[in-house]
Amino acid sequence: MLDTTTIPLAVLLFPGGLFALAFGLALKGLDRRVAARLQGRVGPPLAQPFFDLVKLARKRTMVPDIAAEPVFLGAPLIGAVSMLLCAALVPIPGVYAPNPMLGDLLVLLYLLAVPAVVLMIAGSASGSPFGAIGFSREMALMLAYEGPLVLVVAAVALRVGSFSLTDIVAYQQTHGAFLFDPVLWPALAAFLAFYPANLGIVPFDIPEAETEVLEGPLLEYSGPALGLFKVMSALKAVVVLGLGVALFLPLAPDGLAGLAVHLAKLVVLMILGVTLLRVSMGRMRIDQAFAFFLKWPLALSLLSLAIVALA
């Protein structure tokens, strides 16, 4: 176990900060490469998102005339910083336990909602009509998937009797992973539907739909500001997948082997839940996605909560 008092280190270097960013970018690169292979193409190199980031850092940031400049430029910064904090809140089983001072699962839930909110603000602050459409779609989608997530987390927390992710991980290490616990299977299914939506990939990339609303909220961004959004989404991938691992399958050996197992799990989640999904499906309409989330994941997570409460 790392010394849990070193909060700045945890936020800036490991497991948050640089480490999470590097791994998040690698995950994105892997996703693009595997997707290209599945489509019969060669695909970009694994480090492509990293090249993109360096390129964006060297470009000029343009602010539209009608944009609210402080909000327009502040939004990506807030998004990236919130995800930076988030990354330090997710435990790596056997390697890292977040300091309780830093926050628990509830803080994580709130911070996890920040990127979507930031995208909405960015879209409306840019003054572009496409940004406004992105704004309304993002809001509808967020309303749809945030409810199931909260219920899933509540179900798991109720089962363990604690809102601390460290306790949740410890509980599963003694009692067995929730992945094999039928009581929580509905919650698991709801989470599996939630995370592609939260990561904004193809069946659910409605707010940023490139071919319809030209990347919506991101339309007017260029240069370093756009780069910050890329940083945000790379970190978010690590956070959301890491949360899934902590909630449902946190069994891992101690030390370096534990870290390797953790990273391998994230890679599997990324390829199965994101890459395969996005190359095999078309985009949903916003009303379809909304109805889907209110029908299945919400019902499943409610069911799970009810069973846990009764059991």
Place this chain on the structure above:
Amino acid sequence: MTLMQTLTEKAKNLAVRSPWIYRINAGSCNGCDVECATTALIPRYDVERLGCQYCGSPRHADIVLITGPLTARIKEDVLRVFAEIPDPKVTVAVGVCPISGGIFRESYAVNAEVDHYLPVDINVPGCPPRPQAIIEGVAQAIALWRQRI
């Protein structure tokens, strides 16, 4: 100073591996656009392996592909969109239309040559050009872009 220079060189080398492409249709007959969109960028030719990515927004673009003879109707809009593209950028004129007006050259409705209005860096002639030619144009644009970024 020298350290700064080597770092800048390193950053440049990484940055040129991520050229994002944006297309402007300046009143083309769509022949060149079909070649750009479907042929040059479908799996068979896959310019994503060069790090290229099609972007929907002019603000994300590094390399601009312009097709068509810049018709009178669309001229102002093309100039406006072009101004929205952040520097450094490279402009590639695809097809014979932007060079001379092509089959439309005697028309009252076109403003060819395009390089009277926009700083065209590379011409890819052909009516429409072959995908291989477009890819070569993009590759030359990347080389030029390296000097600017």
